[in-house]
Amino acid sequence: MAFHDWKLFLFLGRQNAFAKAWRSRKGSPSLGWKRCCHWSAGKSVDPEMRAFLEENTEITSSGNLTPEIQLRLLTPRCRFWHKKLDLWPYGDPFWAIYWPGGQALSRYILDNPCVVKGRSVLDLGSGCGATAIAAVMSGASQVLANDIDPIAGMAMILNCELNHLNPFPITIKNIINSEVGNWDLIVLGDMFYDEQLADGLHHWLRKCIRIRQTKVLIGDPGRHEFLRHRIHSQLHKVVEYSLPESTRQENNGLTSSIVWSYQPSNSLEGC
Template sequence: SLTKTSGTSSRSTSQLGRHFHHRTPGNFLDPEVRAFLEENTEVISSGNLTPEIRLRLLTPRCRFWKERADLWPFADPFWAIYWPGGQALSRYILDNPNIVRMGSVLDLGSGCGATAIAAVMSGASHVLANDIDPIAGMAMVINCELNNVNPFPIAIKNITDTKLDKWDLIVLGDMFYDEHLADCLHHWLGKCIKMYGTKVLIGDPGRPQFTGHSIHRQLHKVIEYSLPEPTRRENNGLTSSIVWSYQP
């Protein structure tokens, strides 16, 4: 099973993997990729904190839930799991639409796109979803369709290496699973806040890489959610997830 404990991901060398890996990353409507994802994932809307959002994910009933990871022909499908931090952020935005209404929102490390979808549902004027995996881009398009949400812009690149843009709110869930990545995010988010006064919300269930990082001293706890039993089972018994406000 997938665990967000390191920043590495493996790629299969299968013929299918090579075929898709060299496709243009922005081509999120590739019918072959879409058919593969739909065949090997399941649409769910229960067992998590946001039953009003439908998502196509890997579940215990899917072929690749237990099959060898190297048979999956893309980068590790972190987007195919609805991680606890993302669940907490999405729940908080749906319950507090004033947080995003008529504002611009960047969903960093968007994965399945749930938090970006929650922002659109709650009235954000502009949403950008960002992930480094082009297959996540396809998943986001599919998940927008499942929720009757117009697809938002999707950036498939490491935007922390690019020029800073102005956002009213940056949200990121489950991104502090690697010490080096945590250091980079700490530095980049601090610059966004200093330059533009951007608000930052972080969702995390309490991973050691997050609670033990220096950024934790600059966080304000906004709300804590008890995780549903299916999410607990899929995340090694984690019982809750927290939304934090980053205030350096």
């Protein structure tokens, strides 16, 4: 199965079964830096890893909702796009796609900087880091990117460089269910694609709101798992964006992406 076919499994809601089957066929090579879970700003990328990422991604700022952000992504011009996924030496490269949920969140933050200005922001499941980058560009006082994939962490450092930003702190620890941090805002792009993950997120986000009054913004293009999850009835629609043609083509059947505010008792305050 080639990379672009693998993407469809996620869109069709079969990511979990597929990922499990795929992982049982091969193990990810061990990564020395996986042991260190928190990278403070200024962490550098291992030269071999940098070379791999640079060789196997393309710098792009088109075909998505935020042309002002440059990203290294896997595109049809990259060799792995057409190759069998078995040949990809690391875990599923979610970070190599700029997902519609993250696109909508980033667009919203760039257009409404007051949402993050002077605030501390956690980008949970940050992938390529575009939403965290949008938060930095819009004046957030503190940004932490969190993704359990260490390669995503490396890709985010490269993406910060591309946008002439000092890399923000990154943590690759699974923080869902851990102690609630003092975040003003948590943003989550395309994170409700798996029922178990969605349940864990729902529980933890509720705790963040209850204990810290954290604001929560969720970007999602209307995935089946998200629409049918019980969190959906407690969301307030903030804005809906029509997806660019190439994002539509890559996201089988999805035409728009929505930013939702999760405030169980009241909706997000204005700027």
